[in-house]
Amino acid sequence: MTRTYSQKCLAARALDVLGERWTLLIVRELGLGPRRFSDLLDGLPGIGTNLLSARLKHLEQHDILTRVALDGPGVSFAYQLTDRGEAITPILGNLVQWAAGLPAPPPDYENRTRWALFAMRATAADRGAAFDTVTELIIGDDPFWMYGDGAHVLLRSGPAPVRPGLRLRCSQATLHAVATRRTTVAAATASGDLIVDGDIDTATEFFAVFAIPDAPAATEKSLKQRRRARQ
Amino acid sequence: MTRTYSQKCLAARALDVLGERWTLLIVRELGLGPRRFSDLLDGLPGIGTNLLSARLKHLEQHDILTRVALDGPGVSFAYQLTDRGEAITPILGNLVQWAAGLPAPPPDYENRTRWALFAMRATAADRGAAFDTVTELIIGDDPFWMYGDGAHVLLRSGPAPVRPGLRLRCSQATLHAVATRRTTVAAATASGDLIVDGDIDTATEFFAVFAIPDAPAATEKSLKQRRRARQ
DNA sequence: CGGTATCCGCAAAGATACTG
DNA sequence: CAGTATCTTTGCGGATACCG
Numbered sequence: 024m025t026r027t028y029s030q031k032c033l034a035a036r037a038l039d040v041l042g043e044r045w046t047l048l049i050v051r052e053l054g055l056g057p058r059r060f061s062d063l064l065d066g067l068p069g070i071g072t073n074l075l076s077a078r079l080k081h082l083e084q085h086d087i088l089t090r091v092a093l094d095g096p097g098v099s100f101a102y103q104l105t106d107r108g109e110a111i112t113p114i115l116g117n118l119v120q121w122a123a124g125l126p127a128p129p130p131d132y133e134n135r136t137r138w139a140l141f142a143m144r145a146t147a148a149d150r151g152a153a154f155d156t157v158t159e160l161i162i163g164d165d166p167f168w169m170y171g172d173g174a175h176v177l178l179r180s181g182p183a184p185v186r187p188g189l190r191l192r193c194s195q196a197t198l199h200a201v202a203t204r205r206t207t208v209a210a211a212t213a214s215g216d217l218i219v220d221g222d223i224d225t226a227t228e229f230f231a232v233f234a235i236p237d238a239p240a241a242t243e244k245s246l247k248q249r250r251r252a253r254q
Numbered sequence: 255m256t257r258t259y260s261q262k263c264l265a266a267r268a269l270d271v272l273g274e275r276w277t278l279l280i281v282r283e284l285g286l287g288p289r290r291f292s293d294l295l296d297g298l299p300g301i302g303t304n305l306l307s308a309r310l311k312h313l314e315q316h317d318i319l320t321r322v323a324l325d326g327p328g329v330s331f332a333y334q335l336t337d338r339g340e341a342i343t344p345i346l347g348n349l350v351q352w353a354a355g356l357p358a359p360p361p362d363y364e365n366r367t368r369w370a371l372f373a374m375r376a377t378a379a380d381r382g383a384a385f386d387t388v389t390e391l392i393i394g395d396d397p398f399w400m401y402g403d404g405a406h407v408l409l410r411s412g413p414a415p416v417r418p419g420l421r422l423r424c425s426q427a428t429l430h431a432v433a434t435r436r437t438t439v440a441a442a443t444a445s446g447d448l449i450v451d452g453d454i455d456t457a458t459e460f461f462a463v464f465a466i467p468d469a470p471a472a473t474e475k476s477l478k479q480r481r482r483a484r485q
Numbered sequence: 486c487g488g489t490a491t492c493c494g495c496a497a498a499g500a501t502a503c504t505g
Numbered sequence: 506c507a508g509t510a511t512c513t514t515t516g517c518g519g520a521t522a523c524c525g
Contacts, residue, residue, distance in 0.1 A: 026275075026498085026515080029300070029362075032369035033376075034282050034346050037353035042275065044257075044517070051265050060487055069260070071518060076488065085356075097486070098525080110352055115265050117345045122268035124338060125316075131260075138263035145264075256496070257517080275498070291507050302499055307508060330506075 040085050045070050045078055047115060050104065053088060054112040055137055055167070056179045057103035068133050087111070116145030127238035136162045136195045137180065143202055143233040144169070144178045151176040154232050156225055159187035162195050169233075189229065190220035202235045271316050276301050276309055278346060281335065284319060285343040286368055286398070287410045288334035299364050318342070347376030358469035367393045367426045368411065374433055374464040375400070375409045382407040385463045387456055390418035393426050400464075420460065421451035433466045 028035040041047055045067060052058055052066040063075060079102060082088045087108040093099040104112075119142050140160070144151060154171040159182065168183035169176060193201075197216040200206045208227045211217035219226045259266040272278055276298060283289055283297040294306060310333060313319045318339040324330040335343075350373050371391070375382060385402040390413065392398075399414035400407060424432070428447040431437045439458045442448035450457045 028279065029364055030279075030369065031359050031363040031365040032282070033350040033353040033356075033373050034369075035279060036356055036359055037349040038278060040353075040356065041349075042273075042278075044273070047269060047273070048259065048261075048266060051263070069518075071520085072488070073490075074517070099486075100488090107355060110355075114345065114348045114352060117348060118268040118272075119264040121341055121345060122264040122271075124341075125267055125271065128262050128267055132262040133260055134262040138261065138265075142264050295507095300499080302501085303508060304500095304510080305498065308497095328506080 040087070041111070043078070043081075045074065046082065047111070047118075049075075049078055049082065050087065050108060050111050051115055051141060052137075053102060053104045053108065054115065054141060054178070056181065057091065057101040059093075059099065059101050063102065066135060066137070082108070113148070115141075116148055119145035123236040123238065125238065134195070136165060136198065137167070139195070139199055139202065139235065140167055140169075140178055142235050144176050146236055147233045148176065150232050154229065156188040156221075156229070157183055157185055158189040158191065158229055159183040160198070161190070161192040162198055188221060189225050191226060191229070192218040192220070199235070201230050202233065203237055204234060271318070272342070274309070274312075276305060277313065278342070278349075280306075280309055280313065281318065281339060281342050282346055282372060283368075284333060284335045284339065285346065285372060285409070287412065288322065288332040290324075290330065290332050294333065297366060297368065313339070344379070346372075347379055350376035354467040354469060356469065365426070367396060367429065368398070370426070370430055370433065370466065371398055371400075371409060373466050375407050377467055378464045379407065381463050385460065387419040387452075387460070388414055388416055389420040389422065389460055390414040391429070392421070392423040393429050419452060420456050422457060422460070423449040423451070430466070432461050433464065434468055435465060 027039045030036070041050075048067055049063065052063055058066070060072075060075070060079075063079075064070065064072065067075065079088070079090070083090060085107075086105055088102050088104050090100050091103055093101050123146065140162075147154075151169075152171045152173055152175060154169075154176070155173065157170045158168060160167045160169070165180065166182045167178065167180050168187060169178050171177075193211065193216055197206075197211055201208060201211055201217065206216075208217065208219070208223065208230055212219055212223065217226075258270045261267070272281075279298055280294065283294055289297070291306070291310075294310075295301065295303065298306065310319070310321070314321060316338075317336055319333050319335050321331050322334055324332050354373075354377065371393075378385075382400075383402045383404055383406060385400075385407070386404065388399060388401045390397060390399045396411070397413045398409065398411050399418060400409050402408070424442065424447055428437075428442055432439060432442055432448065437447075439448065439450070439454065439461055443450055443454065
C-alpha cells in the first residue's frame with residue numbers, strides 16, 4: 024500500500040484499503056457471487072490485466088476476498104468475497120442510492136445486466152428483505168436469482184439452487200423498462216417481452232419491491248447551475 | 255471529470271463523482287459544519303493547495319458543497335455541504351463502521367479530535383438518535399456539540415447554539431480513553447482528566463451510547479495471514 | 486484459459502514557489 | 506488567508522509479449 028492517507032481516522036483507514044481506482048468495482052462484481060479473472064475483466068471494461076491482478080492481490084492481502092480453486096478440467100480459479108468483503112456490499116448499496124440523485128449518464132456508457140440487478144437490490148434493501156419468494160431471472164441467456172431472507176436480500180448469478188417460486192424471463196432492455204416503471208408487468212407479458220413462470224401478482228409485487236429510481240433527466244436548470252459554478 | 259468509468263452503473267456513477275483521492279475526506283471534514291480553506295488544509299495533511307482547490311471546484315460543480323462568503327473583516331469564504339453532500343455523511347459512517355474491523359493503524363499516523371468524534375457518531379448512529387441532551391464537548395480548547403433529534407445525530411464544531419444540558423471538558427487523549435472504555439467516566443472525573451458540567455449519569459450514558467469500537471490489535475495470527483497471501 | 490511482466494504515453498498527485 | 510502556477514513524481518491505461 025503506497026500512498027496512504029496516514030490518518031488515525033477510520034474513514035481514512037477504509038479508504039486506504041478500498042479507495043484506489045477499480046477496487047470498489049471489483050467488490051461490486053463479486054457481490055453476486057464468485058467470479059473468474061476473465062469474468063472480472065468483462066465486468067470492468069478498461070482495466071488492464073496487470074492492474075486487475077494487482078488489485079486482486081491487494082484485496083486478498085486485506086482479507087476482503089479469497090482465491091479458490093475450481094474443480095473441473097484444467098487449473099482454474101475464482102475470486103470470492105470473505106465475510107469482511109461481503110460487509111462492503113451494503114455500503115455499495117448506499118452509494119447506489121445516493122447516485123440515484125445524479126443526472127442520468129450518457130447513453131454511450133457501458134451496461135451490464137448485473138449492474139441493474141445490483142441497483143434493484145440496493146434501492147429495495149429494506150423492503151426487499153420481506154420478499155421471500157425465491158425468484159429466478161433469465162435475462163437474455165444469463166440466469167440470476169434473488170431471495171429475501173427477512174434480514175437481507177440475497178442476489179446471485181447462476182441458476183437458482185432450489186426450485187424457484189417465480190421465474191422471469193426477458194431481455195435486459197425489458198428488465199430495465201419494467202424496473203423503472205416505464206412499462207408494466209401486464210403490458211410486458213402481453214407483448215411477449217416478459218415471460219412469467221409463476222403467479223403474475225407475485226411478479227408484479229417483485230417489480231414493485233425492486234424498482235430502480237429514475238435518474239433525474241439533466242434539466243436545463245441543473246445544467247445551468249453546474250455551468251455557473253466557478254472554473 | 256476526466257478518467258470516468260463510463261459505466262451505466264449507479265455505483266460507478268457515484269465513484270465517478272466521489273472516487274478520486276481526497277474527495278471523501280473533504281466531505282468528512284465538512285461533516286461537522288462549514289470550514290474555510292485553511293481549516294481544510296489542516297484536516298487533510300499532505301494535500302496540496304492546488305489539489306484541494308481543484309477538488310473543491312469539482313464538488314461545487316456536482317452540487318455537493320457551496321462556497322459561501324463569511325462576513326467580518328476582509329474577504330473570507332467557507333465551504334458548506336449541500337443537502338446532497340450531507341447525504342454522503344451516513345455513507346462515511348458506514349465506512350467507519352466497516353473499518354473498525356481493520357488492524358489498528360501505526361502510532362505515527364496523524365490524529366484529530368474531529369475524526370474521533372466522527373467515529374463516535376458513526377458507530378452509535380442508531381442508538382445515538384435517542385440521546386436528546388444537547389451536549390457540548392470542549393476537547394483541549396476546541397468546542398463541539400452533539401444532539402440526537404430522534405432520527406439523526408447532529409455533530410458540529412463550535413460552541414453549542416443553545417445552553418447545553420451537558421458539558422464535558424477533557425483532553426483528546428482522555429476523550430479517546432473514555433470512548434474506547436479504557437477508562438470510565440467515574441475514574442476520569444476522579445483524576446481530574448474529565449470535567450463534567452451536568453448530571454454525571456447523563457455523561458456516563460453519553461459515553462455508553464457513543465462508544466468507539468476498539469480496533470483489533472494486530473495479532474501475530476493476522477499478521478501471518480496477511481504475509482501468507484501471495485505476493 | 487489465467488494470468489505475469491514490461492514498456493510507453495499520459496493524466497493525476499505531490500511539492501513548492503509565488504501572488505492578490 | 507486563499508488560493509494560482511509550475512515542476513517533478515507516481516499511478517493508470519493500453520498494448521504486447523510471455524509462461525504454465
